[in-house]
């Protein structure tokens with residue numbers, strides 16, 4: 001497929017790997033890129049040395065384009081950007097902060113950048129700062145979501161009307177139906193996180209994958225304070241913290257209190273905080289990244305022609 005997103009990122013399929021802290025490292029990023037999408041390494045939680053070594057690993061495993069996701073508010077954001085430039089990446093994504101802080105260096109180095117936004121206001125500000133595209137984070141997504149709780153069903157068409165730059169939809173997509181729906185709303189790409197957690201290539205504990213396979217439509221809750229809510233799987237650890245939908249108590253910025261993140265040592269199904277999207281309720285099978293990506297694209301093509309038939313005016317048939 002060719003559109004603005006695939007052209008800007010130099011990829012075959014309009015699919016972006018959702019960066020996931022301490023989870024999307026070199027190997028899975030390379031597997032995603034080798035399958036035709038845009039793999040990403042999450043810089044969050046990595047030292048500069050570790051980021052360098054994960055980028056090196058990805059470079060050894062793929063010749064296709066991949067990127068790094070840089071949370072702007074973190075003190076090592078500038079270092080992460082320099083490492084991306086050093087590594088010869090062609091594009092990065094940014095989140096959690098004002099992209100104007102990094103845009104000068106990004107453009108000077110000739111990189112493209114997509115910035116994550118959760119409202120039209122944030123997206124317009126990023127567009128004015130000069131980013132090349134927006135990754136729209138909907139309220140249904142796994143991990144940190146916007147504080148205004150806007151779902152992508154509403155956000156994507158509003159962004160589509162408000163922006164000139166292309167939009168990637170992040171949140172709620174695990175199969176061809178979601179992909180096609182995102183495009184119908186005005187997106188030119190999708191970023192997938194939760195479904196990737198369930199894939200063979202993704203190195204998360206087996207209990208996490210099993211919980212995703214067992215999840216229902218109501219298996220996630222919000223943690224953290226209103227300013228930085230995070231969607232996670234409901235378990236003992238998450239229930240013990242609560243969140244903006246449960247209590248007005250002030251919460252820690254990282255949303256997980258003193259609990260362990262699922263990618264840390266010594267975690268189990270009860271004590272781990274597991275960021276995860278509402279679409280987990282749809283995932284019933286463990287697949288590999290290399291079968292999932294082409295399958296999403298092929299089924300979306302079939303579905304789009306079926307939809308064309310559904311919307312065909314019956315009175316027109318045979319004329």
Ligand SMILES: Cc1cc2nc3c(=O)[nH]c(=O)nc-3n(C[C@H](O)[C@H](O)[C@H](O)COP(=O)(O)O)c2cc1C
Nearest residue numbers: 018019020021141142143170171172193194275277
């Ligand atoms: C375990 C986990 C960790 C995440 N960590 C990050 C992160 O470090 N940076 C970021 O921009 N987004 C992060 N996200 C959000 C994903 O990149 C992606 O946008 C999101 O998962 C898409 O929605 P979905 O979960 O419905 O597929 C995380 C999501 C999950 C599930």
